[in-house]
Amino acid sequence: MEETTELLEIRRQKLIFWQEKGIYPFGQRYETTHTSQQVIEGFKEGSEEKVRSAGRLMSRREHGKSIFAHIKDVQGKIQIYARADILGDDDFSLFKEFDTGDFIGIQGKVFKTHKGEITILVEKFTFLSKSLRPLPKEWYGLKDTELRYRQRYVDLLVNEEVKNLFITRGKIIKLLKEFLDKQDFLEVETPMMQSIPGGAIAKPFITHHNALGIDLYLRIAPELYLKRLVVGGLERVYELNRNFRNEGISTRHNPEFTMLEVYQAYADYTDMMRLTEELLMFVVQNLFGSLKITCEDKEIDFTPPWQRITVYEAISKYTGVEVTRLEDIRKIIDDKEKSLTEILNHILDNEVEPNLIQPTFLMDYPTVLSPLARQKQNNPELVERFEFFISGQELGNAYSELNDPIEQKKRFYEQNPDKIDEDYIEALEYGLPPCGGLGIGIDRLVMALTNTTSIREVVLFPQLRPK
RNA sequence: GGGCUGUUAGCUCAAUUGGCAGAGCAGGGGACUCUUAAUCCCAAGGUUAUAGGUUCGAUUCCUAUACAGCCCA
Structure with a gap:
C-alpha cells in the first residue's frame, strides 16, 4: 500500500x-x-x-x-x-x-x-x-464530504467551523451534565453489552463472549437498567452515552448514537416536561446568551412553557379529520394492508411532525405503541408519554414509567412472548416507585442547536463503508 | 432496499456537438527584510474512481462495479 x-x-x-x-x-x-x-x-x-x-x-x-x-x-x-x-x-x-x-x-x-x-x-x-503529507489549502478548505468524514482530523484542521461545531457539542454535553448534577441527579454507567436488548424496539448488534460462551447484544437503550437503579433506591439517575442500533444509515441515523436518559422517582411525565424545558433553557441560555436561536431560517424560541398538544389533537389539527380514538385514523388513510400503528406512524411522520417547528410536546400516545409507559388513569388506551420536537425533528421521548410488574409482563408478552426480560419483571416486583423517565437524542439536539441537517456533521467519526 | 446525482492534479474547480485534459492555490527552482489568499519570473505535476463496451477517436455515449451525497420506503 x-x-x-x-x-x-x-x-x-x-x-x-x-x-x-x-x-x-x-x-x-x-x-x-x-x-x-x-x-x-x-x-x-x-x-x-x-x-x-x-x-x-x-x-x-x-x-x-x-x-x-x-x-x-x-x-x-x-x-x-x-x-x-x-x-x-x-x-x-x-x-x-x-x-x-x-x-x-x-x-x-x-x-x-x-x-x-x-x-x-x-x-x-x-x-x-514533521508533517509528511501536504495539507489542503485553508482558504479553500476541504469540501469533499467523503474525505472530510474519513479524515476528520484534516477536516478539523482546515475547516474552522467544523472545529467550532465539535467544541459546541462538547459544551452542550457539559451543560446538560452540569444542570442535572445541580439537581442532584447521579451520573451512572450501565451495561452496553446486554443478554436481552430492551428498552426500545430496534435491531441490535450481536457479539459473542468467549469465556461465558454466550451471545451478547450491544444495547439499544439503557432504560431497563436505569429503572433497576431506581428500584435500588438511586432516586435520580442519568446516563449520557452511546446506544447501538443495527438499522439503516441516513442523515438522521448513525448506527451508534448518543442518548441522554434521566429517571426521577416520585415524578411523572408532566415533571419530565418541566425538566426538559428547564434543561434546554439552561443549555441554550448558556450557549447563546439568549433563548431564541435561528435554525434553518426560522427563529426557535425556547422560552417555557412550550406548546403541549395531544397526539389526537395534533392529528385532527393538521389533517382536518376529527380523531378521538385510534381507529379514527383509518378515516385519513384507509389501507387494509397496513396496521394501525403503521398508519399512525405514517401520519405523525408526514402530516404532524414537520409542523412542529417551535419546541412542542406531543403527548398521550396510544398504549400499543408504548409498552414501558403507564396508562392514563381515565383512559387505558392511552399512556402518559410525550415526544418533543424542535424544527420538525423528534429530539426526545419521555413517560410516566410503568411500575406495575403484572401489567408490564402482560405488555412484554403482547410484544414478544419469546423475549421477556424476567429479571426486569422481578426487579419491578421488588417495587419501582412512581417514576418519570426522559430520553434526549444528543446528536439530534446538537444538530438542532448548530443548525445542521446531517447527523454525520455532528458525529466526529460517522460510520462509513471501509474503502 | 429503490430512485437521482457525483467521482478530473495534493486542495478547489473548468473542459463547447464525441476531436491535443486546463486554471487558481499548494508543492519545486529563482528574486524579494512589514507580509497576511503576499508579489514577480521559471519549470513541473494526470492510468479523467475501477473494469468492460460502442467509435477512426471517449473526461464526454452505454453497461457493470466501488465509494459518496441527496430523496424515498
Whole structure:
C-alpha cells in the first residue's frame, strides 16, 4: 500500500535533510508560556514581552531575508516573524525549510506590525513534529464530504467551523451534565453489552463472549437498567452515552448514537416536561446568551412553557379529520394492508411532525405503541408519554414509567412472548416507585442547536463503508 | 432496499456537438527584510474512481462495479 507521489517524496527528503543537520524532526515536550490567544490578549504596546508558543505552521509568506507565517493551536492562530538578522543566516536558512503542517515551538518577543497584527518575533525555534503529507489549502478548505468524514482530523484542521461545531457539542454535553448534577441527579454507567436488548424496539448488534460462551447484544437503550437503579433506591439517575442500533444509515441515523436518559422517582411525565424545558433553557441560555436561536431560517424560541398538544389533537389539527380514538385514523388513510400503528406512524411522520417547528410536546400516545409507559388513569388506551420536537425533528421521548410488574409482563408478552426480560419483571416486583423517565437524542439536539441537517456533521467519526 | 446525482492534479474547480485534459492555490527552482489568499519570473505535476463496451477517436455515449451525497420506503 506504499503510496508515492512527488509531494510525499519531497517531504520524505526534508525529513532526511533535518536528520542530516542533526535535528530529529519528531521532538519532545515543549514548555509554552502562552497560547495563541494569550499572546494576543496579553499584548501591551511597547512591553516587548518574551513568550514561548507552539503550534502547527499553517501558512508562510517569504520575503528573501524575512518570513511571515502563522502557527495554529486549538484556540486560533498567531503570526510569527522570522528575520535573518535576528536568527543568523544559518538558523534562518533552516527556518526556511519548514513546511506547512509542521509543528514548531518558538520563543521571542511580541510586537505589533505596521498593519496592526500582533506577532511574535522569532528569536529561537524548535522542531516539534514533521508533517509528511501536504495539507489542503485553508482558504479553500476541504469540501469533499467523503474525505472530510474519513479524515476528520484534516477536516478539523482546515475547516474552522467544523472545529467550532465539535467544541459546541462538547459544551452542550457539559451543560446538560452540569444542570442535572445541580439537581442532584447521579451520573451512572450501565451495561452496553446486554443478554436481552430492551428498552426500545430496534435491531441490535450481536457479539459473542468467549469465556461465558454466550451471545451478547450491544444495547439499544439503557432504560431497563436505569429503572433497576431506581428500584435500588438511586432516586435520580442519568446516563449520557452511546446506544447501538443495527438499522439503516441516513442523515438522521448513525448506527451508534448518543442518548441522554434521566429517571426521577416520585415524578411523572408532566415533571419530565418541566425538566426538559428547564434543561434546554439552561443549555441554550448558556450557549447563546439568549433563548431564541435561528435554525434553518426560522427563529426557535425556547422560552417555557412550550406548546403541549395531544397526539389526537395534533392529528385532527393538521389533517382536518376529527380523531378521538385510534381507529379514527383509518378515516385519513384507509389501507387494509397496513396496521394501525403503521398508519399512525405514517401520519405523525408526514402530516404532524414537520409542523412542529417551535419546541412542542406531543403527548398521550396510544398504549400499543408504548409498552414501558403507564396508562392514563381515565383512559387505558392511552399512556402518559410525550415526544418533543424542535424544527420538525423528534429530539426526545419521555413517560410516566410503568411500575406495575403484572401489567408490564402482560405488555412484554403482547410484544414478544419469546423475549421477556424476567429479571426486569422481578426487579419491578421488588417495587419501582412512581417514576418519570426522559430520553434526549444528543446528536439530534446538537444538530438542532448548530443548525445542521446531517447527523454525520455532528458525529466526529460517522460510520462509513471501509474503502 | 429503490430512485437521482457525483467521482478530473495534493486542495478547489473548468473542459463547447464525441476531436491535443486546463486554471487558481499548494508543492519545486529563482528574486524579494512589514507580509497576511503576499508579489514577480521559471519549470513541473494526470492510468479523467475501477473494469468492460460502442467509435477512426471517449473526461464526454452505454453497461457493470466501488465509494459518496441527496430523496424515498
